[in-house]
Amino acid sequence: AQTVTQSQPEMSVQEAETVTLSCTYDTSESDYYLFWYKQPPSRQMILVIRQEAYKQQNATENRFSVNFQKAAKSFSLKISDSQLGDAAMYFCAYRSAQEQAGTALIFGKGTTLSVSS
Amino acid sequence: DTGVSQDPRHKITKRGQNVTFRCDPISEHNRLYWYRQTLGQGPEFLTYFQNEAQLEKSRLLSDRFSAERPKGSFSTLEIQRTEQGDSAMYLCASSPGPQETQYFGPGTRLLVL
Numbered sequence: 001a002q003t004v005t006q007s008q009p010e011m012s013v014q015e016a017e018t019v020t021l022s023c024t025y026d027t028s029e030s031d032y033y034l035f036w037y038k039q040p041p042s043r044q045m046i047l048v049i050r051q052e053a054y055k056q057q058n059a060t061e062n063r064f065s066v067n068f069q070k071a072a073k074s075f076s077l078k079i080s081d082s083q084l085g086d087a088a089m090y091f092c093a094y095r096s097a098q099e100q101a102g103t104a105l106i107f108g109k110g111t112t113l114s115v116s117s
Numbered sequence: 118d119t120g121v122s123q124d125p126r127h128k129i130t131k132r133g134q135n136v137t138f139r140c141d142p143i144s145e146h147n148r149l150y151w152y153r154q155t156l157g158q159g160p161e162f163l164t165y166f167q168n169e170a171q172l173e174k175s176r177l178l179s180d181r182f183s184a185e186r187p188k189g190s191f192s193t194l195e196i197q198r199t200e201q202g203d204s205a206m207y208l209c210a211s212s213p214g215p216q217e218t219q220y221f222g223p224g225t226r227l228l229v230l
Contacts, residue, residue, distance in 0.1 A: 033216075037221075043223070044121075044222060044223040044224065045208070045221040046221070050218060091160075097216065103212075103215045104150065104162035104175075105160070105162065105210075106162070107159030108159050109157070109158055109159050110158070
């Protein structure tokens with residue numbers, strides 16, 4: 001079974017600085033998707049960034065980028081120029097690309113990011 | 118596109134009562150998922166639908182839980198004989214297809230006293 005591990009329960013960063021959130025996963029599959037979702041306090045979860053495992057190029061979305069290391073099964077999220085609105089719980093998630101394996105997301109336990117001014 | 122909506126947003130019930138939650142997915146999204154999230158944890162998969170067909174159920178979904186999506190549009194999740202351990206946030210997500218991104222609703226927070 002696939003697992004996702006986020007080893008940093010809490011992280012903090014100052015405004016305008018850069019922070020990296022870690023995520024590792026375990027799978028025997030070669031084709032899959034990885035995601036970072038953001039869940040602000042009392043608000044709904046939104047997708048931050050998505051990475052297809054077959055793509056070697058790291059995904060980027062504005063201030064958000066990932067460092068995808070397939071061999072190491074590592075998928076970290078870098079937030080540049082941090083803003084107060086980035087404060088939230090961040091979840092790393094895995095999904096198989098095989099239809100028969102199901103398409104449910106498997107989440108890590110999350111990292112709470114606080115941003116100070 | 119109004120996003121995924123869930124109703125109610127909060128529910129307080131007494132142990133042993135039945136509760137039902139509703140999820141309205143994004144229009145024309147064929148896939149609908151239910152997840153459960155307890156405090157300090159990531160969401161855990163419960164079940165999902167392709168149109169009106171329930172294709173997969175997690176072992177977390179005990180026989181007290183039932184989900185339906187009768188016309189392939191909205192879905193309901195019912196918990197019978199609630200227990201204190203059922204207290205959690207119940208999240209609904211939808212996607213246009215199996216390999217597409219899942220979009221989440223705001224969740225229904227259940228508290229069982």
